[in-house]
Amino acid sequence: MKVSPRLLITAAVLVLGATAPWLISSYELSLLGRFLALSILAMGITLIWGEGGILSLGQGVFFGLGGYALAMHLKLEGLDLANGDMPDFMSWSGVSALPGFWYPFANPWFALACVVLVPGAFACAFAWLMFRRRIGGVYFALITQALALAFATLLVSQQAYTGGFNGLTDYSTFDNYDITTQSAAVVIYLITFALVVAVYFGLRWLLATRWGIMLRATRDGENRVRFLGHNPLPYKVGAFTVAGMLAGIGGALFTLHAGVVSPALVGVVPSIEMVVWVAVGGRNVLWGAIAGTLLVNFAKDEISSALPSLWLYGLGALFVLVVSFLPNGIAGLFAGKTFAFKREAVK
Amino acid sequence: MSIIPAPILMLENVTVDFDGFKALTDVSLTLSPCALRILIGPNGAGKSTLCDTIIGRVRPTAGRITFKDQIITTLPEQEIVRRGICRKFQTPGLLPTLSVMDNLLVAGQRNRAWWRALTTRPPAAERTRAEEILEIIGLTDRRDVLASGLAHGEKQWLEIGMVVATDADLLLLDEPTAGMGPQETQRTAALILSLLGRHAVLVIDHDMSFVETLNGYTTVLHQGQILKEGTVADIRADAEVQAVYLGRAKE
Numbered sequence: 001m002k003v004s005p006r007l008l009i010t011a012a013v014l015v016l017g018a019t020a021p022w023l024i025s026s027y028e029l030s031l032l033g034r035f036l037a038l039s040i041l042a043m044g045i046t047l048i049w050g051e052g053g054i055l056s057l058g059q060g061v062f063f064g065l066g067g068y069a070l071a072m073h074l075k076l077e078g079l080d081l082a083n084g085d086m087p088d089f090m091s092w093s094g095v096s097a098l099p100g101f102w103y104p105f106a107n108p109w110f111a112l113a114c115v116v117l118v119p120g121a122f123a124c125a126f127a128w129l130m131f132r133r134r135i136g137g138v139y140f141a142l143i144t145q146a147l148a149l150a151f152a153t154l155l156v157s158q159q160a161y162t163g164g165f166n167g168l169t170d171y172s173t174f175d176n177y178d179i180t181t182q183s184a185a186v187v188i189y190l191i192t193f194a195l196v197v198a199v200y201f202g203l204r205w206l207l208a209t210r211w212g213i214m215l216r217a218t219r220d221g222e223n224r225v226r227f228l229g230h231n232p233l234p235y236k237v238g239a240f241t242v243a244g245m246l247a248g249i250g251g252a253l254f255t256l257h258a259g260v261v262s263p264a265l266v267g268v269v270p271s272i273e274m275v276v277w278v279a280v281g282g283r284n285v286l287w288g289a290i291a292g293t294l295l296v297n298f299a300k301d302e303i304s305s306a307l308p309s310l311w312l313y314g315l316g317a318l319f320v321l322v323v324s325f326l327p328n329g330i331a332g333l334f335a336g337k338t339f340a341f342k343r344e345a346v347k
Numbered sequence: 348m349s350i351i352p353a354p355i356l357m358l359e360n361v362t363v364d365f366d367g368f369k370a371l372t373d374v375s376l377t378l379s380p381c382a383l384r385i386l387i388g389p390n391g392a393g394k395s396t397l398c399d400t401i402i403g404r405v406r407p408t409a410g411r412i413t414f415k416d417q418i419i420t421t422l423p424e425q426e427i428v429r430r431g432i433c434r435k436f437q438t439p440g441l442l443p444t445l446s447v448m449d450n451l452l453v454a455g456q457r458n459r460a461w462w463r464a465l466t467t468r469p470p471a472a473e474r475t476r477a478e479e480i481l482e483i484i485g486l487t488d489r490r491d492v493l494a495s496g497l498a499h500g501e502k503q504w505l506e507i508g509m510v511v512a513t514d515a516d517l518l519l520l521d522e523p524t525a526g527m528g529p530q531e532t533q534r535t536a537a538l539i540l541s542l543l544g545r546h547a548v549l550v551i552d553h554d555m556s557f558v559e560t561l562n563g564y565t566t567v568l569h570q571g572q573i574l575k576e577g578t579v580a581d582i583r584a585d586a587e588v589q590a591v592y593l594g595r596a597k598e
Contacts, residue, residue: 210456210464213445217453220442227402227440228454228513229428234461 017193021186033189034257035297036196041250042277042289043199044243049275050283051207052239053219054136058144059247059274061151062119064266066248067255068155068162069118072102073111074171074255081106088170093160102161108175115252116245123244127237136222145268152267167262168255179256192253196290199246203286206242215239276319282331291330353416355380355517355547356401356432361410363396363571370396371571374410378547380516383539383563385579386551389591393571394551395437398519402434403427415516429459433515435506437522443495447486447505450494451477455512477512484508484538500531507538517547524557536560 021029041063048054079085086098104110126147130140155162162168172180179188206212217225218232225232255261264270273296281292296318304311326332356378363371371393378384388394399405401412403424412420419427442450455473456464469477481487484504489497494505503523510518520539524532536557542548552558558565558579565582567574569591575582582588 205467206465209467210452210469211461213449213453214461214464216444217442217449220444221440224436224440224442225453226424227404227428227434227436228509229425229433230453230456230459231425231461238461 014197017197018190020193021189026182026185029189030185030257031298031301032294033185033192034254035294036189036192036290037250037253037257038274038277038297039250039290039293040196040199040253041247041274042281042293043203043286044246044250045274045278046283046286046289047203047207047215047246048239048243049278050285050288051212051219052215052236054236054240055138055141055275056144056240056243057141057268057271057275058146058148058151059243060148060266060268060271061144062123062244062247063251063254063270063274064151064155064261064263065119065122066115066251067261067265068168068251069105069111069114069248070252071168071171071255071261072105073108074174075168076102076106077171077173077176079106087163087168089163089166089168090160093164095160099161112252115248119248119251120241120245123247124237124241127240128233131233131236131240145271148266148268148271152263155263155266163262165263167260167264169260169262171259174256188253188256192257195249195253199249200286200290207286211235211238273315276315276322278329280318280322280329282329284328285331285335288329288331295330352379354378354413355415357411357413358397358401359411359413361397361400361407361412363393363400363405364408369571370405371400371407374568374571374573376566376573378517378549380547381543381545382547383543383561384547384549385558385561385563385565386549386568387553387555387558387565387582388568388574389553391570392568394568395521396571397568398434398521398549398551401427401519402432425459428513428515431514431516432519433510433513433517434519435510435521435523437525441494441497441502441506441509444493446491446493447497448477448481448490450505450509451480451512454509455480455514457514476514480508480512483511483541485534500527503527503535504538507535511542511546515546517549518542520548520550522552523550524552524554529556532557533560 016023020032024032041059045056045059048056075087079087081098081103084097086095090098105114130143135143156165158164172178178184214225214230215235218235222232251261277293277296278289279292280296281290282288299314300311303314322329328335354377358374358376361371361374362369374397386394386397396405400407403419403422407420411418414430414432417430419430422430442453445453452469452473455477456469457473481490484507486501486505486508489501494502497505503525507520507523510520523539524535527535532554539548539550539561550561562579564576565579566576567582567588574591575585575588577585
């Protein structure tokens, strides 16, 4: 029996990914875990941008909502709320009692649900408002960018409730499990890796369904779809909602790996960077999102530790190069003729 | 008294005004079920605007459109399609990154609720129908090609196929032979004639040889108004029509 090369590569990647904790140093593992968390968000961008033709420059917002939802719980771990205990930064900011909306986050399951549901609900409402009015293309991109700016500004300005510019950091346990130890790092990595795999195959299924075909149809010709009697709205809103949820999951996992979530991770520049990862990897295939995220972020880590001021220029140059010479990103290098067709069709 | 079948579509005194430019003035038109109607007229006569008005892309300034005894003048576009009117655009409106088969399946989806789309296998009936249509439009061996990879004539046929796949009672075909050679044009005419038992068809064109092959009841539109209605032979013989249209078509 002949085994297809695709299957072999998939199996090799799965084995390498699952055994990574015993193959690489703990520092490298923590980076890999972080970047894999980001790649969950990036796959959401592939869904909306590559498949749905919706460019969002505000995915950092949903990333932040997920990250903060989990971080709020982590800040409350081990505090005696009944006795009036508060997270450290609140006392410094002169808050007298824990704000009401913080209370439910003391429950870990509530916080975990919020990691997915808050960004999902917000993305759904936002997309519905926009797409119902048939706002799209560059206008939509600009509005999402403004959203990212507003969100970061809000986080910084409400220091007493959000930790302000420093964000939320310095946590040690989740549901009484010490997350600072080396073995916990391995567990968190494996959870991240499992979620990446689950999201990858889940999205592959979704894109193979008629729903996925309708999403591409909407990208190809929204009016044609409408004049075939379909309503494009649920496909666009649905894709944006799923992408928002994935960004939230990515944000929460990143927070666990990095030990911090702050406005600097959710604003305009990071939101644009997220799109660059996907552009570099190739926005028409799911693995492109993962490859692009890992490649760009490892490069960022190398370059910014060697020459800190150079990274932004490097990022800009990379984006220009990819847009001019590799419109389908790294994935485009591996694709055959079907891709040539795709390229001329996707405007 | 002769028995006239209830009309499938009625336009009553439809006027379309684009900021002072009257694209259509007081147009009344009645189409019968499962019958062919041809709409001809020189460029700018308002043929495409008439199509746009029927499917709700352009809203009439005055007048009323009735489809199967229900007024559809102000319904949303997709609702008009769901009632049973589907339109082929002048430039092929395909979904270029989907395969030929997927184009037909998207068009042929019966239950259009989004949650019904969360399956990888379309219902057997829809697949069978799509295969039949592939046969009708002669693209069976091109079923897995991306629509953007089709030749121009094939694109026109695919779009006719998509319109047919919606199973609409009334098909509006806007210049189905644009850019086709004589042979392809004849094939298209045969294709359209084969649809008539099942659908009413309104064909817009200005290629007279194509119109003569179809040989259906014809309406001539000129400067947004109906100039003449009759058989192709009547139209050919009409002095007024010759003056405004046929003479010019020979330039």
